[in-house]
Amino acid sequence: MRKASWWLVLASLVMTMMVVTIPKTVQAAENSKQVLLVYDSQNVADHGxxxxxxxxxxxxxxxxxxTTMAAEDYRAGELADYSGVVTLINWPQTKLDNAAFVRDRNRFNSPQLHIGMNLTATEAQRLHAHRTNLYQQQFSLQAAHQGVQQLLPFxxxxxxxxxxxxxxxTIGWLKPQSLSDRRYPYGTIVGHYGYLPFLSTGGYAFMLATQTIATLFGTSGHYQPLLTIAKVTPYSNLELLDQLSAWLYAQGIPFAVSTTTVGDNGSFKAYQRFAKVLRRVENRGGVIFLKTPVVGGVTASSGPGLNKLMNSYLIQFAQNQVYPVGISSSAYWNQDRVYRTNSLAKANxxxxxxxxxxxxxxxxDNQATIFKQAFYGISATSFESVKQGANLSRSGLDFAIPTALTMTMPNRQASLEDVTRRIHRMNYQWYDPTQQMPQTLIKAGTATIGYHQGTYFLNGAATQVTNEAPKTQTLAPVKPAQSWMNRFFKTQGVVLLVFFSLTLGIFGLFIVIGRRVYLNMFKPK
Known part of the structure; x- marks a missing residue:
């Protein structure tokens, strides 16, 4: 009777937790926009x-x-779960052959965007415009008022x-290189419907595409680019990194560094030199993004190992006064449940x-999550042909999302000089983390690392960054969360260990006594 009552109490507690927790989860989901991205083909041959x-x-x-899915995987009625839809055409030679998706999209009244060719008559009608096909031309992409332009590929x-x-x-105009004075809209929005004739992953076309998408979904912002030195490792030419950070500091240019690290060997002199250069970066107005490790041979059960590795990276960094303001990774990590949960989710x-x-x-799983701030990393090279008259003004570029213009870490003196010339020639008003970056937070086990307005925080307390090697700090070890079931099996293991130890001891005693009795049988009386 007592046992049945105990189970009844346990079941009641579980039901109470479900009643309290579920409404909060639903409310959180309802407060964020959910968009379905449907593509016709990956078209790897054309980098789709x-x-x-x-x-x-x-x-x-x-x-x-x-949420991302191929058109062939769409099932009727799924679009009702979303507040917006994006159709991406990567392979215009084939028809988007899913009648259920086309039917649901035609009935969809929330924001929807079409990117690429094969704009249907229904989509054009919703835009209250006529379709015009152009062939074999090269265009110059121009802004409406700023006078910024970039020559596009053929x-x-x-x-x-x-x-x-x-x-x-209309966001941007396409002007043919022919003698014609005609121009055509690039980004178009009419009510809840938008259209982009093509999408570029870099350059001025990318910038205007982000403005179009942001305007359509009602989340447009204004951001200056963050200069980011990428592909830094403990094995990079650290002297060149030190020279580059000193030059940027002297020029008054704020910047970021995306770097990998190692999880052990923190006491080695090579690692100490690496940490020292990163501390100098922090003291020169730079901020650090911890780059996720290279992966290989992973499975769905690799989460705990990745979680432990990332914690070791972060804690060893913090012990050497290197305080990352975020985590950098390849884009596909946010489309993977294991990577997202055990790595990206540690940072805001x-x-x-x-x-x-x-x-x-x-x-x-193609279920991307969102963050307090997510920078879009893009090569700075794609913007070097953007012009505004003879020189690009400091207000020439207006990004609708947080954007990081990346430059590869130089590996020799000549490449360092090339990087500094390119940065000087770009002449942008750069994003300043000390003034514009929101308060950051990274959790590594029981430790927390924060940054706000130029001040670093370790476990909630403001901390100073010194150029010289700091006194060894010992952060609390990472302890895995234990449930009552974990504690039960742990206690059971201890009991079994004691039981078998006593049993072995008794058997050992019996062997000793038996040996003595056996030997006494052969001794003369």
């Missing part, structure tokens, strides 16, 4: 997977939760819009970089 990742990163930067075919309504919002700020040529997933 990079365009998919670009849209994912743009939406994440806009604080929009995005286009074999393009679907543009004409006869736009008066209430249409991330830097999402382009994907490598080969992506290795542990458990791909």
């Amino acid at each position: 997977q990079a365009k998919i990742a670009a849209v994912q990163r743009i939406l994440t930067g806009l604080h929009v939760r995005v 286009k074999t075919s393009l679907t543009t819009l004409t006869d736009l309504p008066t209430d249409a919002t 700020q991330v830097l999402l970089l382009p994907n490598p040529a080969t992506t290795t997933y542990a458990h791909q």
Whole structure:
């Protein structure tokens, strides 16, 4: 009877927790926008997977939760669960062959965006415009008022819009290189509907595409680019990194460094030199993003190992007064449940970089999460041909999402000089973390690392960064969370250990006594 009452009390507690917890989860989900990204094909031959990742990163930067799926995987009625939809055409030679998706999209009245060719008659009608196909032309992309322009690659075919309504919002114009004075809209928004004739993963076209997407989904912002030195490792030429950070400090240019690290060997002199250079970076106005490790041979059960590795990275950094302001990773990490949960979720700020040529997933679910701030990492090279008259003014570029313009870490003196020349020539008003970056927080086991307005925080307390090696700090070890079931099996293990120890001891005693009795049988009396 007592046992039955105990189980009844336990069941009541579980039900009470469910009643208290579920409404909060539902409310949190309802407070964030959910957008479905549907693509026709990855079209790897034409780098279509990079365009998919670009849209994912743009939406994440806009604080929009995005679910990604191929058109062939869509099932009727699924669109009702979302507050927006993006159709991405990567392979215009094939028809988007899913009648259920097309039917649901035609009935969908929330924001929807079409990117690429094959704009349907229904979509054009909702935009109150006419479709015009252009062939074998090269265009210059221009802003409406700023006078900024960039020459685009040659286009074999393009679907543009004409006869736009008066209430249409146009973001950028495509001007043919021919003698014609005609120009065509790049980003178009009419009510809840938007259209982009193509998507570029870099350059001025990318910037205007983000403005179009941000305006359509009502989350547009204004950001200056964050200069970021990428591909830094403990094995980089640290003397060059030290020279580069000193030059940037002298020029008054704020910057960030995306670097990998190691989880052990923190006492080695090579690691101490690495940490010393990073401390100098912090004292020169730079901030650090911890780059996630290279993966290989991972499975869905690799989460605990990754979690432990990331904690060791962060704690060893903190023990050497290197305090990351966020985590940087390839974009596909946010599409993987294992990577996302055991790495990216530790920080409220991330830097999402382009994907490598080969992506290795542990458990791909295409359910991206959002962060307090997510930078879109993009090569600065793609903006070097953007011009505004003879020189690009400091207000020439207006990013709708947090954007990091990346430059690869130089590996020799000549490349260092090339990087400094390129930065000087860009002449941007750069993003300043001390003034513009929101308060950051990274959790590593029981330790927390924070940054706000130029001040670093360790476990909630403000801390100073010194150029010289700090006194050894011992942070609390990472302890895994224990449930009552863990404690039960741990106690059971101790009991069994004691039991078998006593049993072995008794058997040992019996062996000793038995040996003596056996030997006494042969002794003469």
